[in-house]
Amino acid sequence: MAAGRRVIGAEHVEEARARGRIVVEILPGDIVTALASETAQRLGIRLVDGPIERPAVARTDGGTSLRRVLYRRSPKWVAPKPATPRNARRLTKLALIGAGGVGGTIGHLAANADLVDEIALIDITPGLAEAVALDLNHASGISRTRARAVGGTDAALVSGADVVVVTAGRPRTPGMSRADLIDVNRRVVQAAAEAIRTQAPGAIVIVVTNPLDEMTVEMLRATGFPRERVLGMAGTLDSSRFRNALAAAAGVGPADVEAMTLGSHGDEMAPIVSLSRIRGRPLDVFLSPARIDACVKDAVTGGGQVVALRKSGSATLAPAHAAIELIDHIRGARTGPVPVSVMLDGEYGIAGVVLGVPCHLGRAGLVSVEELKLTDAELAALRAAAEAIRSRLGL
Ligand SMILES: NC(=O)c1ccc[n+]([C@@H]2O[C@H](COP(=O)([O-])OP(=O)(O)OC[C@H]3O[C@@H](n4cnc5c(N)ncnc54)[C@H](O)[C@@H]3O)[C@@H](O)[C@H]2O)c1
Numbered sequence: 001m002a003a004g005r006r007v008i009g010a011e012h013v014e015e016a017r018a019r020g021r022i023v024v025e026i027l028p029g030d031i032v033t034a035l036a037s038e039t040a041q042r043l044g045i046r047l048v049d050g051p052i053e054r055p056a057v058a059r060t061d062g063g064t065s066l067r068r069v070l071y072r073r074s075p076k077w078v079a080p081k082p083a084t085p086r087n088a089r090r091l092t093k094l095a096l097i098g099a100g101g102v103g104g105t106i107g108h109l110a111a112n113a114d115l116v117d118e119i120a121l122i123d124i125t126p127g128l129a130e131a132v133a134l135d136l137n138h139a140s141g142i143s144r145t146r147a148r149a150v151g152g153t154d155a156a157l158v159s160g161a162d163v164v165v166v167t168a169g170r171p172r173t174p175g176m177s178r179a180d181l182i183d184v185n186r187r188v189v190q191a192a193a194e195a196i197r198t199q200a201p202g203a204i205v206i207v208v209t210n211p212l213d214e215m216t217v218e219m220l221r222a223t224g225f226p227r228e229r230v231l232g233m234a235g236t237l238d239s240s241r242f243r244n245a246l247a248a249a250a251g252v253g254p255a256d257v258e259a260m261t262l263g264s265h266g267d268e269m270a271p272i273v274s275l276s277r278i279r280g281r282p283l284d285v286f287l288s289p290a291r292i293d294a295c296v297k298d299a300v301t302g303g304g305q306v307v308a309l310r311k312s313g314s315a316t317l318a319p320a321h322a323a324i325e326l327i328d329h330i331r332g333a334r335t336g337p338v339p340v341s342v343m344l345d346g347e348y349g350i351a352g353v354v355l356g357v358p359c360h361l362g363r364a365g366l367v368s369v370e371e372l373k374l375t376d377a378e379l380a381a382l383r384a385a386a387e388a389i390r391s392r393l394g395l
Pocket residue numbers: 097098099100101102103122123124125128167168169170171172181185188191192207208209210211212233234237265313314315316319
């Protein structure tokens with residue numbers, strides 16, 4: 001046996017109990033015997049895989065790995081499959097204002113999923129939207145999908161869209177916060193809003209441009225559309241990052257993790273730990289408090305990590321998937337609560353500001369905001385996020 005390696009047996013658990021402790025920490029390399037696990041279970045003591053990197057080692061001396069014990073003792077876990085309702089609607093026209101990194105990728109995913117008849121790309125940079133549209137159409141000979149793409153600089157291309165996604169505007173560069181983009185992107189969002197208001201007055205708008213919550217407020221103001229038809233995309237992206245971090249930390253697949261982030265798409269992001277689950281069980285069954293905190297931090301800083309690596313420009317692939325997730329909820333291909341930035345009207349005790357909250361979406365946009373039972377600290381984080389957005393907008 002390697003020096004320093006301990007075999008955690010039932011006696012360690014009994015001893016912890018005698019000392020009034022409720023956890024036994026497992027260190028890297030420790031072996032947890034099946035008897036220790038059973039005793040812990042019986043006495044209600046948790047075996048915490050504290051600073052461990054790959055929890056517990058495989059059996060070498062008749063012991064068993066902590067992870068295998070936990071799984072065996074868990075109720076049989078089957079990752080829920082996303083529902084694929086038969087009546088998912090195919091969109092008629094998806095307009096993408098901004099055909100850069102995120103807009104172009106949304107076009108690619110939408111064309112490949114064949115969820116729409118026509119994709120119109122509009123970009124202020126001459127030739128860019130036409131080029132992306134041509135490129136997408138060139139791929140259809142392989143994908144054999146029916147979606148046809150058109151592109152140009154003319155705002156009239158938005159006409160007749162049932163969903164418009166706005167990604168037009170500047171991304172941040174290293175050293176900037178998303179909030180630093182308010183002034184430059186406000187004008188871009190106002191121009192997009194004018195095109196949508198006049199050309200596609202019945203459309204549902206998904207705002208992606210940063211700073212997301214503030215730009216969604218601008219879109220609401222400038223279009224005059226009801227809150228049901230102006231949705232901000234960020235929560236689906238941040239939640240995906242949080243699930244990815246948790247899955248990696250626990251050594252499980254992303255489908256084993258359910259987790260959501262609410263609040264702002266910025267420093268006041270609020271990953272909801274109390275309701276997150278790994279294989280249907282609370283996070284602290286699998287992860288120490290320090291590791292959960294690290295996953296929260298990873299979600300909050302995920303966008304910045306990509307910006308720092310890319311040096312010019314920000315993430316495009318995950319954000320595009322996250323926008324498609326919202327489109328799928330709108331067209332009925334996915335159901336259930338999904339985090340979206342919407343104008344609040346008293347939900348969670350907040351009104352008059354846009355914030356990421358769990359929503360049910362449908363073909364008319366926002367159907368309802370779901371009010372989850374959050375901890376006092378999580379509720380306070382949502383309210384702090386609302387105040388921060390208000391102050392950035394001078395509301
Ligand atoms: N909400 C989120 O989760 C999220 C995720 C990723 C990116 N973003 C934001 O989305 C925006 C776009 O990111 P990107 O990576 O696609 O940037 P990008 O620079 O690749 O593309 C932006 C495009 O907008 C175009 N544009 C600028 N002004 C325009 C106007 N008035 N009309 C039409 N087009 C115009 C530009 O020509 C450019 O092609 C940024 O603000 C970024 O911060 C948000």
